[in-house]
Amino acid sequence: MYNILIYSIILMFLLMFLLSLLMYVSHKSMKDREKSSPFECGFSPFESSRIPFSSHFFLIAVIFLIFDVELVIIMPVILVMISLKTIDIYIIMLIFLIILTLGLYHEWYNNMLNWV
Template sequence: MNFILITSIILIMITTVIMMLASILSKKSIVDREKSSPFECGFDPFNKSRIPFSLRFFLIAVIFLIFDVEIAILLPMIESLPSSSIMSWSITSILFIVILLVGLYHEWNQGALEWSS
């Protein structure tokens, strides 16, 4: 027991030192406007090189991932039907689907599923 405690303390200390060293060494000391801007044949750029990211797209992608993972959780429930009682399986699956539908209704009601506003 004592060996595990000492080993874990040593590992935490080593990890902390490595993280602090990485943080100190990774900082750039001088930020140069010319080096951070894109290169356009020696001239100043005519417009911004970065296109602004759509926050709507990001929110819809996150909602899609959440529902996709929930569907992946729902699919193995069919395989567990023969090994469980029909009453507990039905209650569990109906409750899970109701929670999914309530979440979908909430997202729809908040307007998060509309692509353009």
């Protein structure tokens, strides 16, 4: 128990030292050209935030989230494969991939995937 207390105190001092070193080293400068340039979405950080938002960036973000959630759904199927029959797994995956393909076709048909 005494060892845990000593290690905790040493770790706390080490973390405080690293934090103070980081504060000393990371001097921020507003003169940096890259900091004042627009970032990813095209908005300038020094303009008004009440300008119209492009719906194209929103649609791309939604498409990214949909395909990200798809990965979260597919990963547990590997664990479920152990307890199900082989034919059940193929049917579940086939239905899932058909729904995903129909969604991709819908996005393609409505020109949501055009980057221009």
